[in-house]
Amino acid sequence: MLSVLAAFLLLGTNMLMAQDATKDTAATASSGDATPSVWLAPGYYILLFVIVCFVVGIVGKILRVYDLTQQIQNKKPINWHNVMGICCIIFLIVGMYGAYWSFAVQGAMILPESASAHGVKIDEMFWTTTVLTVIVFVITQILLFGFLFRYRYSEKRRGHFLPHNNTIEKVWTIAPAIVLTILVIFGFFTWQQITNTIDAKGEQASINVDITGHQFAWELRYPGTDGRLGETNYKLVSGSNKVGVDFKDKFSYDDLQADTMYLPVHKSIKLNIHAQDVIHSVYMPHFRVQLNAVPGLPTYFKFTPTITTAEMRRKVGDPKFEYIVYCNKICGAAHYNMQRVVRVVEESEYQAWLAQQKPYLTDQIKKDLKFAEVKPVAKQNRLALNN
Numbered sequence: 001m002l003s004v005l006a007a008f009l010l011l012g013t014n015m016l017m018a019q020d021a022t023k024d025t026a027a028t029a030s031s032g033d034a035t036p037s038v039w040l041a042p043g044y045y046i047l048l049f050v051i052v053c054f055v056v057g058i059v060g061k062i063l064r065v066y067d068l069t070q071q072i073q074n075k076k077p078i079n080w081h082n083v084m085g086i087c088c089i090i091f092l093i094v095g096m097y098g099a100y101w102s103f104a105v106q107g108a109m110i111l112p113e114s115a116s117a118h119g120v121k122i123d124e125m126f127w128t129t130t131v132l133t134v135i136v137f138v139i140t141q142i143l144l145f146g147f148l149f150r151y152r153y154s155e156k157r158r159g160h161f162l163p164h165n166n167t168i169e170k171v172w173t174i175a176p177a178i179v180l181t182i183l184v185i186f187g188f189f190t191w192q193q194i195t196n197t198i199d200a201k202g203e204q205a206s207i208n209v210d211i212t213g214h215q216f217a218w219e220l221r222y223p224g225t226d227g228r229l230g231e232t233n234y235k236l237v238s239g240s241n242k243v244g245v246d247f248k249d250k251f252s253y254d255d256l257q258a259d260t261m262y263l264p265v266h267k268s269i270k271l272n273i274h275a276q277d278v279i280h281s282v283y284m285p286h287f288r289v290q291l292n293a294v295p296g297l298p299t300y301f302k303f304t305p306t307i308t309t310a311e312m313r314r315k316v317g318d319p320k321f322e323y324i325v326y327c328n329k330i331c332g333a334a335h336y337n338m339q340r341v342v343r344v345v346e347e348s349e350y351q352a353w354l355a356q357q358k359p360y361l362t363d364q365i366k367k368d369l370k371f372a373e374v375k376p377v378a379k380q381n382r383l384a385l386n387n
Contacts, residue, residue, distance in 0.1 A: 085152035092145035115307040119288030206270035213280030216334035224254025240364040256357040261342040264350040283328035305344040
């Protein structure tokens with residue numbers, strides 16, 4: 001009855017959506033685009049579920065009537081214990097096939113190989129956990145439904161009442177604890193290697209890239225020739241200064257703005273993550289990177305790209321393939337719009353691209369902050385702050 005009620009509650013929405021779909025179909029029919037003629041909504045599946053329930057109920061009633069007629073004729077009635085045992089075996093077979101189908105179909109949609117150095121370790125951890133849990137799943141389901149079938153009720157035997165057994169208790173407590181402890185420790189050391197990534201002494205410095213999330217876009221900022229990003233201050237955010245760069249910091253003068261995130265392959269990248277309004281989440285699935293962007297709490301994630309965009313296009317067989325940075329938090333109505341293309345290229349191409357980017361210090365920002373151009377004795381110009 002609840003399913004029927006839900007179906008009728010959704011019926012009005014379904015009709016409206018169906019009308020919109022009909023209009024879209026009529027509009028696109030002239031252009032030759034083929035669109036589905038049936039709009040499948042949640043109400044459709046609820047009604048389908050209700051029909052299946054009615055069919056099962058009707059079949060059950062028919063079997064019940066048949067059982068009663070057998071008893072009236074003094075014949076042996078249906079052995080419902082055998083019926084339930086057989087149903088358990090059927091459910092086991094169908095369920096195992098469903099699990100296989102899920103691995104075969106949904107498993108084909110899995111991401112390609114990791115495009116970052118640390119992603120290889122994450123994939124190893126993922127597959128180790130998956131294999132162990134699948135083995136446990138198969139064994140437990142076979143035991144569960146196999147026991148229900150094997151030890152279904154029979155008049156020829158009596159069940160043995162076992163109130164307690166210390167050995168069994170120890171086995172099913174200690175064995176899972178050992179497996180889970182190994183997984184947790186393995187995951188802890190893997191995660192520690194990934195997150196404890198500070199530039200070591202003598203190591204080549206990582207390339208700093210600022211990514212700032214706001215409703216509803218990602219803002220990118222690159223360091224200029226000095227290789228350092230200037231400081232930011234949320235109080236300085238304005239229409240022209242979107243991320244609040246503090247131009248009292250001399251390192252901010254040559255910062256660059258970008259619409260596409262370009263990354264050199266095999267170079268360490270330090271992604272500085274910020275948020276201006278609500279919680280966002282930097283999500284780069286092909287690099288196995290995900291970290292929340294929290295207002296007032298700057299964070300960072302270091303990773304090293306290992307496969308260029310051109311190489312990945314050849315690997316996946318898609319000439320239009322692009323790496324994308326998404327927002328993995330539902331941050332508002334236009335959440336879906338928070339995407340930026342990430343392009344991994346060779347070092348020479350990266351440097352050529354970097355040389356073409358516009359400085360963050362635009363003429364409008366200079367005007368808003370009352371910058372004036374000062375010409376000292378030296379021929380090289382410098383910027384001075386007049387306020």
